[in-house]
Amino acid sequence: MARLTVERLTKTFGAAPVLDDVSLAVRDGEFVAILGPSGCGKTTLLRQVAGFDRPDRGRILIGDDEVSGPTGHVPPERRRVGIVFQSYALWPHMSVAGNVAYGLEVAGVGAAERARRVDAALHLVGLDGYGERAPAMLSGGQRQRVALARCLVTEPSLVLLDEPLANLDVHLRAAMEREFARFHERTGTTMLYITHDQAEAMALADRIAVMSQGRVLQFATPSQLYREPADETVAAFIGEGMVVPVDVRDVEGSSCTAGLFGAVVRMRCDASQRRGAASACLRAEHLRVTGGAGAGFAARVVAMTYEGGSFRVEARVDGGDALLHFHAPEPCPLVEGAALRLDVADGWVIPPAAG
Ligand SMILES: Nc1ncnc2c1ncn2[C@@H]1O[C@H](COP(=O)(O)OP(=O)(O)OP(=O)(O)O)[C@@H](O)[C@H]1O
Ligand SMILES: [Mg+2]
Structure with missing residues (x-):
C-alpha cells in the first residue's frame, strides 16, 4: 500500500486546461472518492496517476517515488497500480481463473504460484469456487468482482476505480458498494474511486475531492463537505444545498x-x-x-x-x-x-x- 501525492498537476488538450493546478495528498490506506460532473476531468486525472498520459506540469508520487514529473515518466506497468474500469471487459473465451491469472502469466509468474494467488484473489472478492466458470455465466456484479480480482492479483500498491458500478442496476450497486467497503476494510488498500454519484461517494469514502472544471474545489470528509462547504459550488452540488x-x-x-x-x-x-x-x-x-x-x-x-x-x-x-x-x-x-x-x-x- 502507498500514499499518493499529486502536486499542482496541469493537463491541457487544445486551448482549455482539463486539469488546472490539481493537488491531492492521499494517505496510505485511505479510500478517496473523486466526485464531479461529467467532463470535469476525473478520468483525465486517473490517467495521469496510472501513467497512460503525461501531465504538462506538476508531479505525481506513489509512496516516496516520483512517477511523473521533472525527473521523468515511469511507464504504467512499473507503477504497481491496479485499475478497474466501468466496462470491465473480461475475455469471454477464458474462464474466470484464466482472466484473473492473465496478468501474472504475462509477468512470468510460475503455474503453482499463479494458482495460489488466483485462488486468494477470488476468495477476497467472495468468488471461491467460480474459477472454472465462463464470464457469460456470471451476473453483472460477479463480473465486476472478477475485474476487481484481476486487478488485485497483481498486488498493486494503489487501486484506481473509474465508475466501476455505473453499469449495474440500483440494487446490485448497493450490494457492490458494501463489498467495496468490506474489501477496503480487509485489505487496507489505498483506493482512488471516481464517481459522479454523490451518495456512492458519501457512503464509501474516507475523504472526497469535489472537482469542477478541472479544479479541486474541496477535499474533505463527507460530513465536512455537507456541513461546511468551502464555496458556493460545493454547497449547491452536495446535498442540494x-x-x-x-x-x-x-x-x-x-x-x-x-x-x-x-x-x-x-x-x-x-x-x-x-x-x-x-x-x-x-x-x-x-x-x-x-x-x-x-x-x-x-x-x-x-x-x-x-x-x-x-x-x-x-x-x-x-x-x-x-x-x-x-x-x-x-x-x-x-x-x-x-x-x-x-x-x-x-x-x-x-x-x-x-x-
Ligand atoms: N485525449 C483527449 N483529447 C482531447 N480532449 C480530451 C481528451 N481526453 C479528455 N478530453 C476532454 O477533457 C475533458 C475532461 O474529460 P474526462 O474524461 O476527464 O472527464 P470526466 O470527468 O471523466 O467525465 P465523465 O464523468 O463523463 O467520465 C472533457 O471535456 C473531454 O472532452
Ligand atoms: Mg470519466
Whole structure:
C-alpha cells in the first residue's frame, strides 16, 4: 500500500486546461472518492496517476517515488497500480481463473504460484469456487468482482476505480458498494474511486475531492463537505444545498448571528468570519414552518411533491426570487399558493474565497 501525492498537476488538450493546478495528498490506506460532473476531468486525472498520459506540469508520487514529473515518466506497468474500469471487459473465451491469472502469466509468474494467488484473489472478492466458470455465466456484479480480482492479483500498491458500478442496476450497486467497503476494510488498500454519484461517494469514502472544471474545489470528509462547504459550488452540488445571502453580525467563536430575509438567525461559521455581506448554505432540514406572525420570514408555497410519508415543499421568499425547499411530514396542511412563515434552525456561512 502507498500514499499518493499529486502536486499542482496541469493537463491541457487544445486551448482549455482539463486539469488546472490539481493537488491531492492521499494517505496510505485511505479510500478517496473523486466526485464531479461529467467532463470535469476525473478520468483525465486517473490517467495521469496510472501513467497512460503525461501531465504538462506538476508531479505525481506513489509512496516516496516520483512517477511523473521533472525527473521523468515511469511507464504504467512499473507503477504497481491496479485499475478497474466501468466496462470491465473480461475475455469471454477464458474462464474466470484464466482472466484473473492473465496478468501474472504475462509477468512470468510460475503455474503453482499463479494458482495460489488466483485462488486468494477470488476468495477476497467472495468468488471461491467460480474459477472454472465462463464470464457469460456470471451476473453483472460477479463480473465486476472478477475485474476487481484481476486487478488485485497483481498486488498493486494503489487501486484506481473509474465508475466501476455505473453499469449495474440500483440494487446490485448497493450490494457492490458494501463489498467495496468490506474489501477496503480487509485489505487496507489505498483506493482512488471516481464517481459522479454523490451518495456512492458519501457512503464509501474516507475523504472526497469535489472537482469542477478541472479544479479541486474541496477535499474533505463527507460530513465536512455537507456541513461546511468551502464555496458556493460545493454547497449547491452536495446535498442540494440552498445558497442564500446573509448579513453576518456578531461572530462568537464558530457561531454567529446573521440577518436572513429580514429575520435574525443563528448560524455556524468559521472562527475567522468577518461581519458583513456573505453567502450561507442552508439544508432542507434547517428550515421550519413557524406559527408566530412576527417570527422568521414570509414565503409562499410554489410546489409540493409527494415523497411517501412526507412532501417536498418548494417556497419562494416574499419580495425576492430566492427559492427554498424543505420536507414536511404527512399529513401536511400546506397547499400550493399558501402563504407561510419560515424559520431557520441552522446554517453555514460560506467562508470568503481564499487569496
Ligand atoms: N485525449 C483527449 N483529447 C482531447 N480532449 C480530451 C481528451 N481526453 C479528455 N478530453 C476532454 O477533457 C475533458 C475532461 O474529460 P474526462 O474524461 O476527464 O472527464 P470526466 O470527468 O471523466 O467525465 P465523465 O464523468 O463523463 O467520465 C472533457 O471535456 C473531454 O472532452
Ligand atoms: Mg470519466
